[in-house]
Amino acid sequence: xxxxxxxxxxxxxxxxxxxxxxxxxxxxxxxxxxxxxxxxxxxxxxxxxxxxxxxxxxxxxxxxxxxxxxxxxxxxxxxxxxxxxxxxxxxxxxxxxxxxxxxxxxxxxxxxxxxxxxxxxxxxxxxxxxxxxxxxxxxxxxxxxxxxxxxxxxxxxxxxxxxxxxxxxxxxxxxxxxxxxxxxxxxxxxxxxxxxxxxxxxxxxxxxxxxxxxxxxxxxxxxxxxxxxxxxxxxxxxxxxxxxxxxxxxxxxxxxxxxxxxxxxxxxxxxxxxxxxxxxxxxxxxxxxxxxxxxxxxxxxxxxxxxxxxxxxxxxxxxxxxxxxxxxxxxxxxxxxxxxxxxxxxxxxxxxxxxxxxxxxxxxxxxxxxxxxxxxxxxxxxxxxxxxxxxxxxxxxxxxxxxxxxxxxxx
Amino acid sequence: xxxxxxxxxxxxxxxxxxxxxxxxxxxxxxxxxxxxxxxxxxxxxxxxxxxxxxxxxxxxxxxxxxxxxxxxxxxxxxxxxxxxxxxxxxxxxxxxxxxxxxxxxxxxxxxxxxxxxxxxxxxxxxxxxxxxxxxxxxxxxxxxxxxxxxxxxxxxxxxxxxxxxxxxxxxxxxxxxxxxxxxxxxxxxxxxxxxxxxxxxxxxxxxxxxxxxxxxxxxxxxxxxxxxxxxxxxxxxxxxxxxxxxxxxxxxxxxxxxxxxxxxxxxxxx
Numbered sequence: 001x002x003x004x005x006x007x008x009x010x011x012x013x014x015x016x017x018x019x020x021x022x023x024x025x026x027x028x029x030x031x032x033x034x035x036x037x038x039x040x041x042x043x044x045x046x047x048x049x050x051x052x053x054x055x056x057x058x059x060x061x062x063x064x065x066x067x068x069x070x071x072x073x074x075x076x077x078x079x080x081x082x083x084x085x086x087x088x089x090x091x092x093x094x095x096x097x098x099x100x101x102x103x104x105x106x107x108x109x110x111x112x113x114x115x116x117x118x119x120x121x122x123x124x125x126x127x128x129x130x131x132x133x134x135x136x137x138x139x140x141x142x143x144x145x146x147x148x149x150x151x152x153x154x155x156x157x158x159x160x161x162x163x164x165x166x167x168x169x170x171x172x173x174x175x176x177x178x179x180x181x182x183x184x185x186x187x188x189x190x191x192x193x194x195x196x197x198x199x200x201x202x203x204x205x206x207x208x209x210x211x212x213x214x215x216x217x218x219x220x221x222x223x224x225x226x227x228x229x230x231x232x233x234x235x236x237x238x239x240x241x242x243x244x245x246x247x248x249x250x251x252x253x254x255x256x257x258x259x260x261x262x263x264x265x266x267x268x269x270x271x272x273x274x275x276x277x278x279x280x281x282x283x284x285x286x287x288x289x290x291x292x293x294x295x296x297x298x299x300x301x302x303x304x305x306x307x308x309x310x311x312x313x314x315x316x317x318x319x320x321x322x323x324x325x326x327x328x329x330x331x332x333x334x335x336x337x338x339x340x341x342x343x344x345x346x347x348x349x350x351x352x353x354x355x356x357x358x359x360x361x362x363x364x365x366x367x368x369x370x371x372x373x374x375x376x377x378x379x380x381x382x383x384x385x386x387x388x389x390x391x392x393x394x395x396x397x398x399x400x401x402x403x404x405x406x407x408x409x410x411x
Numbered sequence: 412x413x414x415x416x417x418x419x420x421x422x423x424x425x426x427x428x429x430x431x432x433x434x435x436x437x438x439x440x441x442x443x444x445x446x447x448x449x450x451x452x453x454x455x456x457x458x459x460x461x462x463x464x465x466x467x468x469x470x471x472x473x474x475x476x477x478x479x480x481x482x483x484x485x486x487x488x489x490x491x492x493x494x495x496x497x498x499x500x501x502x503x504x505x506x507x508x509x510x511x512x513x514x515x516x517x518x519x520x521x522x523x524x525x526x527x528x529x530x531x532x533x534x535x536x537x538x539x540x541x542x543x544x545x546x547x548x549x550x551x552x553x554x555x556x557x558x559x560x561x562x563x564x565x566x567x568x569x570x571x572x573x574x575x576x577x578x579x580x581x582x583x584x585x586x587x588x589x590x591x592x593x594x595x596x597x598x599x600x601x602x603x604x605x606x607x608x609x610x611x612x613x614x615x616x617x618x619x620x621x622x623x624x625x626x627x628x629x630x631x632x633x634x635x636x637x638x639x640x641x642x643x644x645x646x647x648x649x650x651x652x653x654x655x656x657x658x659x660x661x662x663x664x665x666x667x668x669x670x671x672x673x674x675x676x677x678x679x680x681x
Contacts (some may be wrong), residue, residue, distance in 0.1 A: 031518055031545040033477040035570040035595055038577065177487065182474070189476050194596040196572060293519040293545070294474060306495050307523035308473040 020044055022210035025333060027326035030209040032189070032296045039196045044211040046116045051218065056115065063107050067140065068097040070104075070222065074230035074383075079357040084377045089239065091227040091385045093251065094362065100388030101223060101251045102133035106202055108219040110137035113200035120144040120199040124188040126153055126181030126247070127318035127365065128160025129388055130204030135169035137202075145169040148187040150179040153317045160392050178311040181247075181321045185295050205248030206325035209296030213325050220254025223385060228258040231383055240380035241266040244387065245369040246339065247283065247319035249328045251387035256337060266338065269328065270372040272314035273341035283312035285324040286332050286339040299326040315344035315400070316364035316393075342371035348400060350374055351390060363388035364396070419562030420539030423511040424465065424587040428622040428643055431464045433680045435639035438624060439673055440467040440515065440648030442485040444494030446659045448502060451489075453666040454655055455506045461673030463510060467542065467646065468503060470496055470516035477544035479599030481649045485656065496520055504536040513540035513566065513587075518550070526553060530561045540564035540587045548581050555584060566590050571611055575618075582618035588644060589615050592627045599649050600630030609641045632679035639680045647676055 022028055030040060050056040064070040072092045081087045093101040106123075113121055121143045125131030131147040138145035147164055151173045154161050164171050176183045185203075192201040206216040224242075231239055242259050244252035246269040259265045274282030282288065285300050292301035294309055302310040302322035314320040331337040342350070347364055350371035354362050362370060366387045373384055390397070418426075428436050439458045443451050458466055471486035471494055478486070506512050514533060521529045521543065533541070541563055546554060551565065558565040564587030569578055572595055582589060593608055594601060608625065615623050625638045626646030638645045651669050658668035 030547060030549050032547065033544050033570070033592075033597075034547050034568045034581075035572050035592060037547045037549070038572045038574060176483065177473075186474055186476060190479070190597050193477070196595065293517070293522065296476070296545070303519070303523070305523075306497075307520040308490060309519075 020048060020211045020214045024213070024327045024330035026291070027299050027329045028210055028213060028297050030296060031293050031298070032209045033193055035193050036196060036209070040209055040211065042116065043200075047112060047211060047215050050112055050115055056111065060108055060111055063111070063140075064104065064222070068103045068107060069095060071226045072096060074227055074234065077358050080354065083357060084374070086377070086379050087381045088373065089231060089381070089383045091223060091255065091383060093223060094360070094366070094386045094389035098129070098133045098136050099391065100129040100133065100363065101220060101254065102130040102204060102388075103136065104222055104254070105204070105216050105219045105250060106130065106133035106137040109200070109202040110134070110141050110143060113143060113202070114141055116200070118198060118200040120146070120195065121202055122146050122148065122188050122191055122195070122199055123202045124148045124181065124184040124204060125160075126150070126184065126320060127316065127363070128153065128157035128164070128392060129318060129363070131169070131171070132160050132163050132167070134202050134204075135164040135167035138169065139167045146172055148172050148174050148184045148191065150174045150181060150184045152179040153181065153184070156317050156396055157392055158395065180311070180317065182309070182311070182323070189295065205250040206253045206327060207248045207295060207297065207299070207323060213297065213327055216250055217253045217257060217327060220250050221257040223251060223254040224256060224258030227255065227383060227385070235381065237381070238262055238265050239383040241268055241378050241382045243268045243270065243369050243373055243382060244385040245270050245319065245365050246286065246324060246328060247272065247316070247321050247365060248323065249325040251385055253325055253327055255385045256331070260336060267331070267336060268372070269337055269339045270369045271339060271341040272312070272316060272319035272368060273343040273346070274313040274315070276343055277341055281313035282341065283314040283319045283321055284341040285312075285322060286328055287341050289322070291329070294323040297326045299324055300329045300332070315347060315396070316368065318363070318365040319368065340372050342368040342375070346371035346375065348397065351397060352401070360386070361390040362386055363390045364393045420511065421562060421564045421586055423539045424564050427464045427511045428588065433639075435642060435680045436464040436622070436624070436644040437462060437673070437677055437680055438465040438467055438644055438646045439463050439651050439676070440469060440646060441655070442469045442471060442482060442489055442652055443499045444471050444489030444492060445485040445652065446488065446655065446665060447492055448494055448499055450655070450659070450665055452502045452506070454669055457666040457670035458673050459506070459509050461670040462677030463673060465511045465513065466506060467513050467515050467648070468506065470499060470514060470520055472517040472520055475517055477597055479597040479649065481653050482598050485652050500532060500536060503538065507537035507539065511539035512537070513542055514538055515542040515544070517545050518543050526557050530557050530563060533563060534561040538563060540566050542566045542568070542590060544568060548577070551584070558586070568592055569615055571595050571607070575614060578614060579618045582615070582621070585619060585621055588622040588624050589619055590646070591615055591623055591625045591642065593625050594628045596627065598627050600653070601628035602630070608638070612641045632675045635676050636679040645676070645680060
């Protein structure tokens, strides 16, 4: 192990990070109403102080380890590897408390909110995973919690709605537009404009106005930092490719960040191809979108030629979003990360295959990354972030695969 | 007022704030394309006939973060009715010739056309000012210089949450007037004028000689009158958009309905 490339690095200490980027190349920024600007400035200075504070770091570390279940395992998926003919490792974020990587961010931001004296938390949610994670963090830290969720997503993710309510959160249905994640984010931002004095908005991904994209990335980069050490430790080398699904992109940016300096590691993000990118019904923002401004930052967005934001489509509520984190747009432009898409059908097939080969039910979101890998086997060694588990998707999966024999449901 | 050809938008706005002959200027807002493009043009004319000193002409955007449900809903309906921005802009010229007209929209609609091209077109139409609620001070450089070059006033917004030090920096680069958001919130009708309005307007005045106009939440003539006690202009949006929508839904003509309301507001400012 003399290759400097495989030197293990310490798992990120929050304070070790550089400045909070407001821009990633031409992307990012703060395109929000004036009412929010002082709160964003306050948030940024509070975050910069907190991440350098050893007490805050220790408290978050304890919560992430003892409460949420970090570090998550890096698992050599043996039968999947056999199926593909080369080793594939899964970073098991699906094993975390609440079932997805979202808890990393929710705990960090909830702890920060407490530190700056905000007593009320709002969040948006698509698949419900971020809503559940936020409701959980708020219960644990004794904060009031309201979650905005599109009506269509409430239908698709009914078990998560029940979980949030059980955890003491109020779930507020959003009835505007497509009644999915885009409208839920807008509703949360508007509510924050009204309530900013006593409320913190825990945004669920590395999107929104600065400092959110950099802050959420810093809270999620524990995924890649751990995974890089684990794979070096187990195999003595780095993977050829690192693959993650990209909706708004927080599990992907959290995974990629640790490997970004490793020039020989290919980084691959997989978006929602929906019914196919040519169909117009998809969530493939980076592969089929153009530069625009949505929810407070400039990034790649799905929009028409008039500048109106389009509605996304995906089988997976968590990828059903016409925007993406600004750092992904930058990483695409400089060629450091390659982005592809997988369709609804491909993701559904991949989900079923992993169930049968590994006894793991992956989230529909993560199944997109798997689907791309299955269609594009590399032959060397791959690491794929399994961002969440699929229990929440069972009703939708059974409905679509026609295996649902419950009364009143037609597949 | 000097003829349009020889005065800039900034000059026309200044004249509108001094020449109204009342306690405060009246600036009603409309959503372009709502209920239809033709209706919205007639609504603008009704505003002028009812006594508007300036007009805030909204260009509908799919995801308006500063707007409450009524104006958001009007934008959604305008877009659903097939409103496209270029076609809407074709109708702004005749209005802008009569009273100083300010375009209100979100930055994505400007950027996708190119700042220079958008402002050139606006200047050709005789537009006097631009209000972009998702362009705070930190993002304003991309618009301020080009707006100055075209004689279009880039109107800044200040909010109750804006600290004094920041307010000073915002006012230092303000053009036209200061759009003072009277409530911590999005656009929408409020039952009472926000407490501390006089104090807020007083804070703004410490940093500027420009007129101070108050908007967000003015829903009746009584509130408008109280705004006129302390500010130089009253901006009325949601109330009028709601009236237009209700008139149309009831099978009536929105233009006379809103004209009657504008007359009430106008009288309250006398």
